[in-house]
Amino acid sequence: MAATLTLNQQRLYEQARSLQDNQNVLVVMKNNAYNFGMSLAYEAFYKAGIRSFATTNLDEAIWLRAQHSETVIVLLDPSTEFDLLKKHDITLTIPNMAFYKMYKEQCETIKVHLVFKNLLNRFGFDTAEEMKAVLDEGALTITGIWTHFAFADELEDDRYTIEKENWQYVLSVLSPYLDALTMIHAQNSASFLRDGLFDQHTHIRVGVIAYGTRPYYELPESLARQTIEVSATVKDVVTVPKGESAGYSAAFVAEEDTRLAICDIGYGNGILRTRSKHEVMINDQIYPIAVLMMSHMMVKIDEQVSIGDQVFLYNDTLRLDYFTQKGVGAFSEQMAGLNQNTFAVKTIRLSS
Numbered sequence: 001m002a003a004t005l006t007l008n009q010q011r012l013y014e015q016a017r018s019l020q021d022n023q024n025v026l027v028v029m030k031n032n033a034y035n036f037g038m039s040l041a042y043e044a045f046y047k048a049g050i051r052s053f054a055t056t057n058l059d060e061a062i063w064l065r066a067q068h069s070e071t072v073i074v075l076l077d078p079s080t081e082f083d084l085l086k087k088h089d090i091t092l093t094i095p096n097m098a099f100y101k102m103y104k105e106q107c108e109t110i111k112v113h114l115v116f117k118n119l120l121n122r123f124g125f126d127t128a129e130e131m132k133a134v135l136d137e138g139a140l141t142i143t144g145i146w147t148h149f150a151f152a153d154e155l156e157d158d159r160y161t162i163e164k165e166n167w168q169y170v171l172s173v174l175s176p177y178l179d180a181l182t183m184i185h186a187q188n189s190a191s192f193l194r195d196g197l198f199d200q201h202t203h204i205r206v207g208v209i210a211y212g213t214r215p216y217y218e219l220p221e222s223l224a225r226q227t228i229e230v231s232a233t234v235k236d237v238v239t240v241p242k243g244e245s246a247g248y249s250a251a252f253v254a255e256e257d258t259r260l261a262i263c264d265i266g267y268g269n270g271i272l273r274t275r276s277k278h279e280v281m282i283n284d285q286i287y288p289i290a291v292l293m294m295s296h297m298m299v300k301i302d303e304q305v306s307i308g309d310q311v312f313l314y315n316d317t318l319r320l321d322y323f324t325q326k327g328v329g330a331f332s333e334q335m336a337g338l339n340q341n342t343f344a345v346k347t348i349r350l351s352s
Ligand SMILES: Cc1ncc(COP(=O)(O)O)c(C=O)c1O
Pocket: 028, 076, 148, 187, 188, 189, 190, 205, 206, 207, 208, 209, 215
């Protein structure tokens, strides 16, 4: 059997439901729904009651609009495809004053949100006063405002406090307009889990927690159940005598006679090289990875492991957030890497 990626749509639904039941969620669907797959993710989120969707990619935004007409689709990145934005009723983010000045007239027929740059320094208006000037001018249909925190995930770094203060100041300057806005959204998963929904905000705007992963490790595991599983199969078992090597360029050198399981998964499937510094699970036991190659992985095993056994790289014990904590990479890095074309993809569908 090929390496297998299992996508648990039912769990995705349950996770989304637990969020949406308590506050409105603008769910981030960028990068093919964090690589879960747009269709599966959308179906689960919509069934959970979510009606607001965000992405950075216009094609994804158009796809989202094609699913239902009554939802809100927010394009987080700028675009000058004004005809398409209008045709598909996609809410455009105005990224800064320069864009506003250049495209004010083209934006008159679409809905827009204004974004505040804050410490992320990606897109955004530089000041609250600039945003207020745009609102004062009244030329556009502005339905929302937002910002994005660069430090909410960094518990040790108090620049998150500064970002929040900056944003509070923006809200105070824009206070005459807030009641008329249908969406005020600032909080990613970490910010929401640290602070709850901020006052005056209509939505959280989350990715990782909606996809079943804790944004930081100090949170209880029960907050998010992992929605994917990745496994391979032991295709062969070899014994490498003490002093001999295995893998290209002697990637592994045996310090003692060593049994290695040769498994049918590798970085070609999108497993991060950093992941190979850590363990896998075979028959509920933990074993260290010895070498990760493009289409193979060697695992140091004992006598309990045989050809045909299933080897888990990610499951309910080997969680994405556990490996983030170990330094393998952010949830999104681990997920985005997985190349669905190279896996046998199994789906645990929504139960009806
Ligand atoms: C603008 C914006 N909002 C929200 C999110 C969701 O963040 P998280 O996945 O940490 O909840 C992202 C993710 O990168 C983002 O870029």
